[in-house]
Each structure stands twice: as structure tokens, then as C-alpha cells.
Amino acid sequence: MSGLITEKKIVLGALVIITFATVALVILPFVQLKKLEAPEGLKPYTDQQALGRKVYIANGCVYCHSQQPRDANLGPDGKRGWGRPSVAADYVYDQVHLLGTMRTGPDLFNIGARQPSADWHLGHLYQPRGYTPGSIMPAFKFLFVERKGKAMPGEVVVNLPPAYAKPGVTIIASQDAVNLVEYLKGMDHTYKIKKTVKESFDKVSLVTEDHTKEAK
Amino acid sequence: MENTGLVLLLAFGLSVLGLMVFIWSMSKGFFGSNSGTGANVIFGKDEIGLVEDPAVENTAELQGDVGETSASLSVQEIKDRQMADASSALPAFAWITGGVVWLVLASFAGLISSIKLHQPDWLTDQAWLTFGRLRVMHLTGVGYGWSSMVGIGVALWMIPRLLKTPLVGAKYALWGALFWHVGVILGENAIAQGYSAGMEWLEIPWQIGMLFVVGGALAAVPLFKTFANRNVDHLYVSVWYIGGALIWFPILFFIANLPGLGSGAQGAAMNWWFGHNVLGLWFTPLALATAYYFIPKVLGKPIYSYNLSLLGFWSLAFFYSQVGGHHLIGGPLPSWLITLSIVQSVMMIIPVYAVAVNHHMTVGGNFKAVIHSPTLRFIVLGSMLYVAASVQGSMEALRFVNQTTHFTHFTVAHAHLGNYGFFTMIMFGAIYFIMPRVVGWEWPYPWMISAHFWLVTIGFAIYFIGLSIGGWLQGRDMLDAAKPFMDSVLVTIPYLKARSVGGSLMVLGHLVFAVHFILLALRYGSRKTEVVLAAPFIEKLIKSRVKGA
Numbered sequence: 001m002s003g004l005i006t007e008k009k010i011v012l013g014a015l016v017i018i019t020f021a022t023v024a025l026v027i028l029p030f031v032q033l034k035k036l037e038a039p040e041g042l043k044p045y046t047d048q049q050a051l052g053r054k055v056y057i058a059n060g061c062v063y064c065h066s067q068q069p070r071d072a073n074l075g076p077d078g079k080r081g082w083g084r085p086s087v088a089a090d091y092v093y094d095q096v097h098l099l100g101t102m103r104t105g106p107d108l109f110n111i112g113a114r115q116p117s118a119d120w121h122l123g124h125l126y127q128p129r130g131y132t133p134g135s136i137m138p139a140f141k142f143l144f145v146e147r148k149g150k151a152m153p154g155e156v157v158v159n160l161p162p163a164y165a166k167p168g169v170t171i172i173a174s175q176d177a178v179n180l181v182e183y184l185k186g187m188d189h190t191y192k193i194k195k196t197v198k199e200s201f202d203k204v205s206l207v208t209e210d211h212t213k214e215a216k
Numbered sequence: 217m218e219n220t221g222l223v224l225l226l227a228f229g230l231s232v233l234g235l236m237v238f239i240w241s242m243s244k245g246f247f248g249s250n251s252g253t254g255a256n257v258i259f260g261k262d263e264i265g266l267v268e269d270p271a272v273e274n275t276a277e278l279q280g281d282v283g284e285t286s287a288s289l290s291v292q293e294i295k296d297r298q299m300a301d302a303s304s305a306l307p308a309f310a311w312i313t314g315g316v317v318w319l320v321l322a323s324f325a326g327l328i329s330s331i332k333l334h335q336p337d338w339l340t341d342q343a344w345l346t347f348g349r350l351r352v353m354h355l356t357g358v359g360y361g362w363s364s365m366v367g368i369g370v371a372l373w374m375i376p377r378l379l380k381t382p383l384v385g386a387k388y389a390l391w392g393a394l395f396w397h398v399g400v401i402l403g404e405n406a407i408a409q410g411y412s413a414g415m416e417w418l419e420i421p422w423q424i425g426m427l428f429v430v431g432g433a434l435a436a437v438p439l440f441k442t443f444a445n446r447n448v449d450h451l452y453v454s455v456w457y458i459g460g461a462l463i464w465f466p467i468l469f470f471i472a473n474l475p476g477l478g479s480g481a482q483g484a485a486m487n488w489w490f491g492h493n494v495l496g497l498w499f500t501p502l503a504l505a506t507a508y509y510f511i512p513k514v515l516g517k518p519i520y521s522y523n524l525s526l527l528g529f530w531s532l533a534f535f536y537s538q539v540g541g542h543h544l545i546g547g548p549l550p551s552w553l554i555t556l557s558i559v560q561s562v563m564m565i566i567p568v569y570a571v572a573v574n575h576h577m578t579v580g581g582n583f584k585a586v587i588h589s590p591t592l593r594f595i596v597l598g599s600m601l602y603v604a605a606s607v608q609g610s611m612e613a614l615r616f617v618n619q620t621t622h623f624t625h626f627t628v629a630h631a632h633l634g635n636y637g638f639f640t641m642i643m644f645g646a647i648y649f650i651m652p653r654v655v656g657w658e659w660p661y662p663w664m665i666s667a668h669f670w671l672v673t674i675g676f677a678i679y680f681i682g683l684s685i686g687g688w689l690q691g692r693d694m695l696d697a698a699k700p701f702m703d704s705v706l707v708t709i710p711y712l713k714a715r716s717v718g719g720s721l722m723v724l725g726h727l728v729f730a731v732h733f734i735l736l737a738l739r740y741g742s743r744k745t746e747v748v749l750a751a752p753f754i755e756k757l758i759k760s761r762v763k764g765a
Contacts, residue, residue, distance in 0.1 A: 005451070005730075006451045007443055007451070007459070010451075010456050010459045010460065011459070012462060013460075013530065013533070014459070014463045014464060014533065015463070017463055017533045017534055017537050018463075018467055018468070018493075018497070018537060019536070020230065020231075020470065020534075020538075021489065021493065021537035021538050022489070023321075024227055024484065024538055024556060024757070025485055025486070025488075025489035025538060025540050025541060025557075026471065026477065026486045026489050027552065028553070029481075029482040029485040029486075029550060029553055030477070030482045030486070032468070032482075032550060033480060033481055033482040033550075033697075034480070034482065036480075037662065044424055057414040058349075058412055059343070059346055059348045059349060059410070060346070060349055060351060060352055060412065061348060062348075062414070062416070063347070063348055063351055063352070063416075064347075064348075064625060066688065068546075068547050068548060070546040070547075071546065073234020074546040074619055075546075075694065075695050076547075076695065076696075076697035079623045079697045080701060084549045085548070086482035086547075086548065087548050088480070088482070088548045090481075090548065090549075091480045091483075091548065091756055092479045092480055094479060094480055094483070094681065095478075095479050096413065096414040096415060096478045096479060096483060097415070097478060097479065097480060097481060097483035097484045097487065098414065099481070099484045099544070099547055099548075100623075100628075101416065101543055101622075101623065101627065102623055102624075102628075103623035103624070103694060103704075104333070104705070105705075106701050109439075126338070129336075129337075130493065131580070132702065134702055134705065134706050135702075135705070136333055136705055136709070136712075137336060138332060138336045138346055138347045139336060139337050139338075139340040140340070140341045140346065141340040141341050142340065142341055142342055142346070175654045186756030191339070196659075
């Protein structure tokens, strides 16, 4: 081989390969899924929830918590109360997906339905072991202020379980903590998937069977 | 389901067809009259049989391991090689040093993250020290800091040797190192302060990430400029891997940072298209290029089957580039996409087989050399773990294995088998070879090389075995509906602690390595007679080239 023929082949081959992979894994899914409409039961994030989602991202919750309950044939996600298997349409409002790849902690796709109490969430963020013995979730102390004395009007006070409460110390949630809890409380995808959404993607089996009942 | 099958068949068929076309088109030059010479281009005319490892204590001993020889280099060849080494010394030094700094910093971030998983109330008062940030700083530091910088540095150093001509445009690579290094610093800071972009492997905000595109492109300039001056008829397979990697990374990284592509469920497909391609089309080719150069070079013995290495290159590129979807098995994505990725993951056995056979057959019979040559010791271990990591990866993509391992620490162990056992080990070996040539000084304390090797090898064995068992048990418990979720957490605790123990040894090993690296750069210890091709000559050249480059 002479001249720059080999070079050209390497460059050309490299470009063909990456184009091929990009079409298969980026462009086709994008084209196929971008036209999805939101299921009727799914509401866009409120401003506060959106802010809370940013706190979720900033602190890397996704590295221990998935947001994708799976079908019953892949695991007992439904039996654990994590909800029906999620479908692509459940994520249409997610700017930057947070599907996750780890379950060091449980799936959070329906945590709002399982734990609707703001008090529980705030206390759990401050000291997870006060609620789940043996939990290895980090305590998010930096999202709270500890103050000797009383809270000011308008401040959100955290009510800890007696064993973890310190006498005379008030735990006050920061705005970030309040927003994060608002986002977590809103994580409720227990609505039913409508038939129309299902039908349009049957051919690529995007939607699995309706497990809503089982999840509840 | 008809469509699914069709799409799959089409994608798979196209991959195999493409692979064949490329091998056929390239084969014209190889399988014909000059068959076999491709593997010899990295040697001088009569050099085959001559060992080379500047990190070795006693070259005669190493030569004895592979057999005495009358092979030699001519004076002109020695001069040419000195020129080649001198031309790349400064940029290689800049990139590799940057990498070593990040290795140490990121190792500490990793170790603290590991300890936090069993001491969750440790260091909880500051936001940047929380697990979810520190873990990302670890990944960013080892991925974009250590692995990318050292990979580029080693590639820059190999290019003039592979093309048998001095590196042209070294100053571009130096600027590139600066851009890249600043990119990592700013990126780490952004993550520490909570400005993560949110997707795994893509946490650095795109405004900062663009520094990598610029830095990477600047590093590629010398490669393409040097091509024009090459003095070899044939491009050795390492050049293919380096060329491919330097083309792929900027494209991958640029597309992945386009706004809007991370949204919705389809964002996850993009995320793992990038996440796995950064491994398959960036780190892997850089490390394989390194192994394909240094194994034969140290032994003075051409690679066993050169044609197989080329088959390995194209099949790696075709199959590896489409495996990303196996991170989403069971997820809310079209099943054709996931199945496609599973199929291609299994097909990865072909390129892995090519490397396994080639490296094994080249090293085979010379295992004594592996003991005496520090370079070979690290690289052969790395190459073996490449095969292990890849076979394991193919297995993990199978649904029935994935069902257990998905979402568990087993995957984390696997990731480290690839990026540490394979990539990092090979880079350690390459650095031991390269740095004496760059600095014009021998490694002052050979015992530190041994200490480094045993600390990281034993540490990593504890890390990997511990975490794999823990992850598997975690997965079993998670699948058992009769057990509460907390069981899957509690069962991992002893193994998470084992990981911290193994990780501590690895960090210790990195400190030994980094200290030795600094001592070498400062030229500690006494000069030995058995040098490292003509150090003073190199010094003069560095000075003149920096001015003129």
C-alpha cells in the first residue's frame, strides 16, 4: 500500500462505524420516542418540583436509586410496591433522564405514592437510620441547619424520631431540602397507561402488560 | 414483533457485512506478497530478537530469558530512534504527568466514597463530600483525568516510533494538555459545587466539556501532521487503534453534549451509547494500541498473527460501538434496541479472541521475561484482564445473568476490571518503559516498582473478588420477593468493607508510583552505566525542538 490509502481507509471506516452506531442507538430511538404524548395521569413538574429535581441531580441520588420499575418476569419490583413497569411515555417531562443503573437503595419512581409524608422525607434525609435501621444512605446534614433555640416563622422544622432528636436543638430544613422533598412527593406514576399509548407501540413492545393492580 | 426481528437482523447483518468488506479491502496489502511484514515495522532492520525495556534492572538477564541473539541496531537506526523519542518527550511528559496527578487525587475520592458506603455518617456536613458528588469526582478524575490524559500521552510517545519519523507539531499537543487539564479541574469543581449535568459519564457541564473537544483535537494534530512524513510503508495496527480513538472521541463527546439529547427515555439510550463507547472506542483502543506495541517490542518478537490483530480492530469497532443498550435491559425502551445491544455484546467475543490468542501466543514461552521486565509484567497482566473483563461483559449482557447483576455492585466490580485491571495496568507498564526515555534517567528504586505492582495487584484482587461476590448476593436477595429489600443492603456490608481494604492498598500503590515518578523526574539516585539510549542527546533535542516546534 502506498500514499495515504491506509489512512483514508481508517478514517472512512471509523466514520462509517460511528455513524452506524449513532443511527442505531441515538437517532432511531429519538425519532421513535420523541413523538410520544404524556399519559393522561402524568402532570408536568411544578416549578418547585423542578428545583427539587435539580437538588436530586446535584447530589447524585441517581447513583444509588433507579427510576424504572421492571416487568414481573425480571424481578419482584411490583411486589416490593415500586409500581407497574414504567413505559417510555412516563418520562416525557424528564429533562435529562434519571433512569439510574444502581439499586443500592430502592427504586424511587413511585416513592411519592409510598411515602406521601413530607415529615418522613425531611427526617429521613437528615438521618436515614432513624427510619430505616441499617440503611447505608448518607445523612444529608448539609441540607439542614441545626439551631439552639426555636425556629423563626415560615421556617420548616424537621421532626425527628425521639431516639435521634437532640433536646434544645431545632433542625431546620433548607430551601433545597424542601424542594427536594416536594419533588420526591411528586414521584407518583401509579396512573393507568391508556390503551391508545399502548396500541401505537405494540409492535416494538414498548408497553408491557398493565400491572397497576398488582402494584397496589 | 415482526419489525423488531427485521431491524435486528438488518443491523446485525450490516455489521457483519461491513466487517467483511473492511477486512477484505485491507487484506489486499497483507495477505499477498508482503504477508507477515506488517508485524515487523516496529523493529529495525536486524532488530528482531533484541529485547528493549528501559525499566529493567539488568538487560542481559532479560535478553537471556528470550534467548541470546546476534540481532542489532545500526548506528543510524539508534540515532533515528533517539530523534523519534526526543521529538515526543515533552508532550508525552505533559500529558502523562497530568494523568498521574489525577490518578492520585481520584483514587482518594474513590476510597472515601467506598468507605462512605459502610460509614454513612462520616463526612456529612459538607455538600461536596457527599457520596453522590465524590463518586462522580472519582469517575471524572479517573476517566477524563487519569485514563484520557495518560492514554493520549502514551499514544503521542508511540506515534513517532510507529511512523519512524520525529513528531511534527509537538506544541499543539502541549497546548492540548493545558486545555484538557483545565477542563478536568473546572469539571471537578463544577461537580463538587452541584453543577452536575446529571447523566452518568456526562456530568461535566457542556460549557466546560468543550475544552476536551479542543484539547483532544489539538492532541490529534501531531498525529495527522506526522502521518504526512512517515517513513514506513505500512501502518502498524497500533496506529489504527490510536487513529480510530482520536477520531471517535471528539465526535462522541460532541454529540453527547448536544442540548436536548439527554431528555426522556430516549436520553437513556443516548447516555449509554456514549457511556459504553467512551470505553469501547476511546479507552480500549488506546490501551490495545499500547499492548500491541510494547509486548512485541520488549520481547523483540513480532506479534503472533498480525492479520488476526487487524480482524480484531474492525470487529471491535463494529461490535463494541453498539453494545450500550445492555445497560438498559428491562428498561422502558424499545426491545429491538436492547436486543441489538445484547447480540453485539456477545459478538464481542470475536475481537477479544483475536487479542487473547495474539497476546498469549506472543508471550507464550517467555514467562520468565514477564518476571524480569516491569513493563511486560504490568502489560501482560492488563492484557489477560482485558480478556477476562470482556468475556465477563458479554456474559453480563445475557438476560438471565443480567437479571441478577443489573443494579448491583457486581457491575461496579466489572467496570473496575475493565478500567483498572485492563486499562490502568497496561498504562502503568507503558509508563515504566516510556519515562526513562523521556527524562533520560533510569527509575531510581526498582523495589518501588515491585512494591507498586504487588500493592495494586493484591489490592485489586481483594477489591474485585470481594465486590463481585457482594454484588451477586445483593442481586440474588433483590430478586427474592420473600426477602425485604434491606436484606440486599445488609448482605453487601462485609464485601463493601473488603472493597475499602483492597482500595486502600491500591491507593497506597498509587502513592508509591507517584513518588517514584517524581523522583525519576527529579533524577534521583545514581546514573547507571546501562543507559537508556543517550540521554544528553535527548536533552539537547528537547531544547531545540521546543523552540522550533
